[in-house]
Amino acid sequence: MPEAANSFFPQDGEEGLPLEEMAYRRLREALVTGAILPGDRLSIRAVAAAFSVSAMPVRTALRRLAAEQALDLLPSGTAVVPRLTRAGFTELSAIRAKLEPMAVSLAAPHLGEPHWKALAPLVAAHDAARAAGDAAVAQAADRDFLFGIYRSAQAPLLLGLIETLWLRRGPLFRSVRITVTAAGGLRHSHGAMLEALRRGMGDEAAELLRVEIEDATRAILATVRFEGDDTAAERLAWIGKPGRRR
Amino acid sequence: MPEAANSFFPQDGEEGLPLEEMAYRRLREALVTGAILPGDRLSIRAVAAAFSVSAMPVRTALRRLAAEQALDLLPSGTAVVPRLTRAGFTELSAIRAKLEPMAVSLAAPHLGEPHWKALAPLVAAHDAARAAGDAAVAQAADRDFLFGIYRSAQAPLLLGLIETLWLRRGPLFRSVRITVTAAGGLRHSHGAMLEALRRGMGDEAAELLRVEIEDATRAILATVRFEGDDTAAERLAWIGKPGRRR
DNA sequence: GCGTGCGAAATGTGATCACACAATGCCCGA
DNA sequence: TCGGGCATTGTGTGATCACATTTCGCACGC
Known part of the structure; x- marks a missing residue:
């Protein structure tokens, strides 16, 4: 390909990059590959800990993804992997x-x-x-x-x-x-x-x-079954399970 | 309009909003109305001073605009208003x-x-x-x-x-x-x-x-004349002016 | 006694700031 | 014109604040 390297699915080479860029790429990769699933909540601190960096670069990366519509933001500001309906x-x-x-x-x-x-x-x-x-x-x-x-x-x-x-x-x-x-x-x-x-x-x-x-x-x-596509049987099974998540 | 308020051109009501949101909206407004022009450089500190906040919210707002392609980022990270060719x-x-x-x-x-x-x-x-x-x-x-x-x-x-x-x-x-x-x-x-x-x-x-x-x-x-659309006369006038900007 | 609600405390989380560091670019002088 | 010093600017850290959610416990009612 004569053009520049694929900017969408960057390979490794995470050495000299700014931490924010590193966090951004790793999150994006996780998103695209399905390593994190729809409904997952990504708190700044948790991701920062996982990547061994401070909150700032992660925060920037998360916001960037949200601006690109790759993540949703709860009213509280927490990022969540969007559920595709x-x-x-x-x-x-x-x-x-x-x-x-x-x-x-x-x-x-x-x-x-x-x-x-x-x-x-x-x-x-x-x-x-x-x-x-x-x-x-x-x-x-x-x-x-x-x-x-x-x-x-x-x-x-x-x-x-x-x-x-x-x-x-x-x-x-x-x-x-x-x-x-x-x-x-x-x-x-x-x-x-x-x-x-x-x-x-x-x-x-x-x-x-x-x-x-x-x-x-x-x-x-x-x-394919989508979010919110519960079958009747599943909806019934759901009833009366107060402690369920998601 | 029965729908929610226009999210694109928010009116005032900038009281209880997070500073980042405030900075974002003001920057966007400035962009849309032409208050800041193509080629203008927006440094985090300068904008922060103009808005009387610290660098952080401005930084986030600038990055968000960049992610939305509303601003370009120089390799150095400085935000610039894109020139539309x-x-x-x-x-x-x-x-x-x-x-x-x-x-x-x-x-x-x-x-x-x-x-x-x-x-x-x-x-x-x-x-x-x-x-x-x-x-x-x-x-x-x-x-x-x-x-x-x-x-x-x-x-x-x-x-x-x-x-x-x-x-x-x-x-x-x-x-x-x-x-x-x-x-x-x-x-x-x-x-x-x-x-x-x-x-x-x-x-x-x-x-x-x-x-x-x-x-x-x-x-x-x-x-309309676009960026880079210099007329012949202008191009001639340009020659031999080493110190020019833009 | 057991289940249900309500409320307060604990926890988690985002937002913001001030500061330190490093890369970049600019300007001035030789 | 070239080099070096300096100002500017972005990056990243850690602490702190305020808010939201969750959780736990106690009291009430069945």
Whole structure:
């Protein structure tokens, strides 16, 4: 990828970084990978202790994540991992279906030989991983494929918004991964997208992506249980349990 | 407006609020109204002194604005009011043209009599203000009209993104105001939008907005000078002035 | 006696400040 | 024009304050 290093999923290299940046990245990673789950409360002190730093850098990092909508803030100021509801997921997907194809269209004129060389292996990696049943790796390949294109769109504002959306969707990854694996994987059109881009048909590639996002959304809505989706049986079981949490 | 108070342009009531919130709102207001201009550097200490608070709340507020893309951060960490380039403005407008009509479509089913009562005066206020040549008031009425609808879309994530975009566009307001005033005002289709919404044609209203945004963008691109748009004469005058700023 | 409520104390948590440290950039003088 | 010193600015720490929540215990009622 000729562009700068992926700013979304930074690798290690946490040596010389300011502590705030370190805290921010670690929290973001935890969010995206599902290490912390929806509903979890992140108190400044607790996180600071976990990271062995003082409250300030953590506070800044937490607020930054909140400003990016990756965390919610209780009225008291405590940060919580947002629970994605069915409506929230629908909204998120609808926005993605508008912005990400737009990024593909914008990127198309900027793509060239070096990009094909970088993108093609990612499609192959996805297929291989899915065939092997490793949904996490397949997802990672997909993600790298898409962001490889998005970064080429030369649209920093748009890229930032898309990253925000992915971050917000992060906590859902775990369940989606399970579901998708169980379902044998969603159709993925990245190979066709790449072909369209090679032929210079940016809008066609964008349309493929839009359809893919909408299909995937439909599939997830049909199979994944969301926060607040308690079944009748669960609601009944819930009644009369005064001491429950969450 | 039946919804909660406008969170984008808060009025006064800065008594019981945390200082960080106060600093945040005042900075945002300054940004949106053009009180601080693109390129201005906002040092934590300077702002803290201006607001008569210590550095901490200001620091948090500045970082929050930066996370929302309303401010840029120099590598050193100093916050600066972003300069909107021609390309940046084009990108911003393209995103708005996708998201804001979407919000209108989503809001349509939720609108009812109370909304018409609240929105109609805003259209009238716009017309009156424009007739009187008061572009600032006309803009404010437009803004309230649109956000009144957006808030009804029941899409918090989308609303947040749109607010971010407006915030980012804020520093440009001053020049746009001048230009638009000089040009006699852009066509505005809010009356027609309101009519379409009343008839339950949400998509039609959305389309009107999309066209309006695109027209306005075109007009602004054609008339407003952007950062980096130096004319030939200016570029010539620039040569050989080693000590220049900005 | 057992269950239920209410209230106060204890705890947790965020907000803010003043201070110390280090990196950055600027300005002045050679 | 180049170098060095100094002012500015961001980063991070620890203590302290006020507020919110939770928890525990006691008293009341069944």
